[in-house]
Amino acid sequence: xxxKILLIIYQEKKKKEENDLKSKTIHLFLIIFLVMTMLxxxxxxxxxxxxxxxxxxxGPETMDPHWSYDTAxxxxxxxxxxxxxxxxxxxxxxxxxMLSTExxxxxxGLLSEDGLTYTFPIRKEVKFHNGAILTPEDVEYSxxxxxxxxxxxxPCWMLLEPLLGVGTIEDLAISVAEVxxxxxxxxxxxxxxEYKDEMTxxxxxxxxxxxxxxxxxxxxxxxxxxxxxxxxxxxxxxxxAIINKEWSIQQGAWDGKPDTWWLYHDPANExxxxxxxxxxxxxxxxxxxxxxxxxxxxxxxxxxxxxxKLKEVVYQYVNEWTTRKLMLQRGDADIVYVPVxxxxxxxxxxxxxxxxxxxxLTNAVAHMPWTLNAEGNANLGSxxxxxxxxxxxxxxxxxVRKGFSYLFPYNVNIExxxxxxxxxxxxxxxxxxxxxxxxxxxxYEFDLLKAKEEFKQAWGGELWEKGCKFNIxxxxxxxxxxxxxxxIATYAKIVHPKFEITPVGVQWSxxxxxxxxxxxxxxxxxxxxxxxxxxxWVPTYLGSNGTYSGYYGETYRExxxxxxxxxxxxALKSTDPKxxxxxxxxxxxxxxxxxxxxxLYQPIGHHxxxxxxxxxxxxxxAPGLPAGADFYALYKE
Amino acid sequence: MLxxxxxxxxxxxxxxxxxxxxxxxxxxxxxxxxxxxxxVNNPSVLKNPQAAQRLIDKYHLDDxxxxxxxxxxxxxxxxxxxxxxxxxxxxxxxxMQRLPATMELVLYSIIPVILVGIWLGVISAVHxxxxxxxxxxxxxxxxxxxxxxxxxxxILFIFYGILGWLPPGRLSTWAQYIVYTSESxxxxxxxxxxxxxxxxxxxxxxxxxxxxxAPIITLSYISWAYLLRITRSSMLETLRKDYIRTAxxxxxxxxxxxxxxxxxxxxxxxxxxxxxxxxxxxxGVVITETVFTYPGLGxxxxxSAQQLDYGSVIGFALLFAFIMVIGNLIVDISYALIDPxxxxx
Numbered sequence: 001x002x003x004k005i006l007l008i009i010y011q012e013k014k015k016k017e018e019n020d021l022k023s024k025t026i027h028l029f030l031i032i033f034l035v036m037t038m039l040x041x042x043x044x045x046x047x048x049x050x051x052x053x054x055x056x057x058x059g060p061e062t063m064d065p066h067w068s069y070d071t072a073x074x075x076x077x078x079x080x081x082x083x084x085x086x087x088x089x090x091x092x093x094x095x096x097x098m099l100s101t102e103x104x105x106x107x108x109g110l111l112s113e114d115g116l117t118y119t120f121p122i123r124k125e126v127k128f129h130n131g132a133i134l135t136p137e138d139v140e141y142s143x144x145x146x147x148x149x150x151x152x153x154x155p156c157w158m159l160l161e162p163l164l165g166v167g168t169i170e171d172l173a174i175s176v177a178e179v180x181x182x183x184x185x186x187x188x189x190x191x192x193x194e195y196k197d198e199m200t201x202x203x204x205x206x207x208x209x210x211x212x213x214x215x216x217x218x219x220x221x222x223x224x225x226x227x228x229x230x231x232x233x234x235x236x237x238x239x240x241a242i243i244n245k246e247w248s249i250q251q252g253a254w255d256g257k258p259d260t261w262w263l264y265h266d267p268a269n270e271x272x273x274x275x276x277x278x279x280x281x282x283x284x285x286x287x288x289x290x291x292x293x294x295x296x297x298x299x300x301x302x303x304x305x306x307x308x309k310l311k312e313v314v315y316q317y318v319n320e321w322t323t324r325k326l327m328l329q330r331g332d333a334d335i336v337y338v339p340v341x342x343x344x345x346x347x348x349x350x351x352x353x354x355x356x357x358x359x360x361l362t363n364a365v366a367h368m369p370w371t372l373n374a375e376g377n378a379n380l381g382s383x384x385x386x387x388x389x390x391x392x393x394x395x396x397x398x399x400v401r402k403g404f405s406y407l408f409p410y411n412v413n414i415e416x417x418x419x420x421x422x423x424x425x426x427x428x429x430x431x432x433x434x435x436x437x438x439x440x441x442x443x444y445e446f447d448l449l450k451a452k453e454e455f456k457q458a459w460g461g462e463l464w465e466k467g468c469k470f471n472i473x474x475x476x477x478x479x480x481x482x483x484x485x486x487x488i489a490t491y492a493k494i495v496h497p498k499f500e501i502t503p504v505g506v507q508w509s510x511x512x513x514x515x516x517x518x519x520x521x522x523x524x525x526x527x528x529x530x531x532x533x534x535x536x537w538v539p540t541y542l543g544s545n546g547t548y549s550g551y552y553g554e555t556y557r558e559x560x561x562x563x564x565x566x567x568x569x570x571a572l573k574s575t576d577p578k579x580x581x582x583x584x585x586x587x588x589x590x591x592x593x594x595x596x597x598x599x600l601y602q603p604i605g606h607h608x609x610x611x612x613x614x615x616x617x618x619x620x621x622a623p624g625l626p627a628g629a630d631f632y633a634l635y636k637e
Numbered sequence: 638m639l640x641x642x643x644x645x646x647x648x649x650x651x652x653x654x655x656x657x658x659x660x661x662x663x664x665x666x667x668x669x670x671x672x673x674x675x676x677v678n679n680p681s682v683l684k685n686p687q688a689a690q691r692l693i694d695k696y697h698l699d700d701x702x703x704x705x706x707x708x709x710x711x712x713x714x715x716x717x718x719x720x721x722x723x724x725x726x727x728x729x730x731x732x733m734q735r736l737p738a739t740m741e742l743v744l745y746s747i748i749p750v751i752l753v754g755i756w757l758g759v760i761s762a763v764h765x766x767x768x769x770x771x772x773x774x775x776x777x778x779x780x781x782x783x784x785x786x787x788x789x790x791x792i793l794f795i796f797y798g799i800l801g802w803l804p805p806g807r808l809s810t811w812a813q814y815i816v817y818t819s820e821s822x823x824x825x826x827x828x829x830x831x832x833x834x835x836x837x838x839x840x841x842x843x844x845x846x847x848x849x850x851a852p853i854i855t856l857s858y859i860s861w862a863y864l865l866r867i868t869r870s871s872m873l874e875t876l877r878k879d880y881i882r883t884a885x886x887x888x889x890x891x892x893x894x895x896x897x898x899x900x901x902x903x904x905x906x907x908x909x910x911x912x913x914x915x916x917x918x919x920x921g922v923v924i925t926e927t928v929f930t931y932p933g934l935g936x937x938x939x940x941s942a943q944q945l946d947y948g949s950v951i952g953f954a955l956l957f958a959f960i961m962v963i964g965n966l967i968v969d970i971s972y973a974l975i976d977p978x979x980x981x982x
Binding site: 048051053059060061062152183266268269270275276287288290291292293294296298312314316317318319320322323326327329330332 | 690691692695720722723724725726727731734790793794797798801804805806807809810811813814817818927928929930932936937939940943
């Protein structure tokens, strides 16, 4: 009996102990939960109200505006330097004065009737970060330095084309000196004495005369009417930024003399004295750049538009997506670059704002060069239309091009590989620019029956009878482009089992090399706007000398010279927007009717930030947007 | 002993020459235009044959193999390793900028590797097959088999994403601002923890330490887990030796047997492995630094490889090879110092 009572007491005690343990465990979990809740509460508070942290990928190449031609450099230069004019907020066609006090127009008399002379009254009492006062000579020096600097592959062709009517300063020097090659004038980087006068003339007779100081004004004399000229001057973050003459010379940049310019032309990045230092008139000073790690901007208190609300802007270069995501979640980053494939991960994140549906000025195209270089070109198989290859002029047959235009599932591609974050373009001009149209007649739709009909007519029926075999290309690592190539290959096989197309991914360097050698039958590559004008797109994709279409082979070049180039020229010289629009619509129709290329997609951008970030706006031409921001307009609340 | 060291030192330049030759051979497999394309990011450069040729001449990309190699070797001797397109600075400058961060991480990681690895290895061997041994072994197996990338992300997610204790990077933004822009903060060693102490900035020291802990745990886990297994096996083998049995038979207390007689001898193979392991940790920093955005050599090497920045990749490979060769030499010498049989051989 006693044993029983003891057992009951023991069991009760044990139960109590277990309950105690359970209760302790519950308490422990509660404490952990409370700690977590407190931590999450911290997330909801604004961190460092005067410091904005932007976690992004990749770093800038340079701080020299005349070198800069990449987004990462551009967005820093955008914050550090000012231009003569700028885009008005979100507009791509309206301008506001910046370092110029007015925007030239025929109405205000600062733009001549013939469109050849632009006058900019220079703002007074504007300070550079080093304390120097802006002068018209600084403006003149900035543009003249840009023209003579003209690094290979750089952005300064955009100054040279309107101001001097040439693509490169070397072209001008070649014509003035009447030599075959620019290098013919040099021996081991030293200019031969007999060419010194001609080279000096390049500056005195052309460069110097293109941009002149007239009292408090700076006057630009154009070589030809150039409709997008103001857009070129308004583009922030690069070629049109105003630098300080005296400071630049002190740092070792061009000394401003006419008989030395070639010594400062096309330097290597490491030899450019301005590549890692800055001195602008912009709202922020660059105080530290640790490549691949961080870049710190500090508010310029004497900024002529008034100091920015933010005291510091910190760029954190974080390549790993998970880390950037956690930084955003914890509020350690205020703005984060989010790839389109990861956008869903942040959409439901508390305290995070995701802005979508932002049209970007970039698009991607699948190119079909009309005649290919057959020499040593393994991409053509047998090089004949015998079922084991294709002839070099395979795509010169319009039915082949139309067949491929019909067999690509444009909308499925946008939905599946772009997660719906893209739209279609009927031709080379992206949505948002003059000359864009959404006329359904100008879009090729996915239609395998029509594709079949076209292929049956190609090469007099020989293609359908014998089939074909060739490789198509994308640059390794670009998954969207890989999917495009996979889809083309798959649907071609469905249309006709004798169509053997193999998608091949190649490294970027090799990709460029082969496309320039005119060896790639079909390849996917895109274009990012330099300025928001169709002239930046149409010659690139369709002109006989275009960045891409210039490598479509001789047949295409001849065709483009006759059918496209005169229209491009006419549109460029016209100052009437309506006339220009109708010309670009005509070009789009020609591109469609001749099925020049497969216009695949124009990505739609997005911006991700903590909800305490205020003042963000979108301009498709602002460097680094939509992921980044115009930090002068931003504040935290 | 001295002659042994001299002999090894004399072979050193030949080994390094061989390494440079192999690296140059790999680089030479690319055509001049392909190598040139690694210096540019815009097709327009390649469109202009004159500009392309100037760059080819500048970087000696179409020299015949022997001339190219000699030119490259001469540049190396002048510490001119070319231009890093990823870092946007000369490769040598990029290395020198990032080396202190990596060295700081690796040196701190050695502490848990040596202490935890050897300590747990001995404990595991002494408690052979009991619960403690099994637990330690399971922990080691997990460490050995878990990919660094996954383990690093797990640590990052728990200790930063949830708890917010151990943030990524090398410093918080407020500390970066002081360290990078303040003239009053002096850089004596470029090890931020040490410099912070020397500058009397305990807040920055604590911040730097918080940023180091997670990468240290990630980087050292695999290494100490491996070292633990080596120590355990070596210790078990030593404990079975006759002289240990004799010591025990003579009545020597167990602590003295284990720590004085057994551990000393068991550590001889461990020293070799540990030496190589520490050098090998430099390879591990590539993943660890990438996961934690820790701005060291590994982070840079990973970015460079992704962008096919050959100049940087070659610079990193050369540095890594150099450290491996020197590290090997130090391990061999220390091994010879510990074990006289090596010297006699």
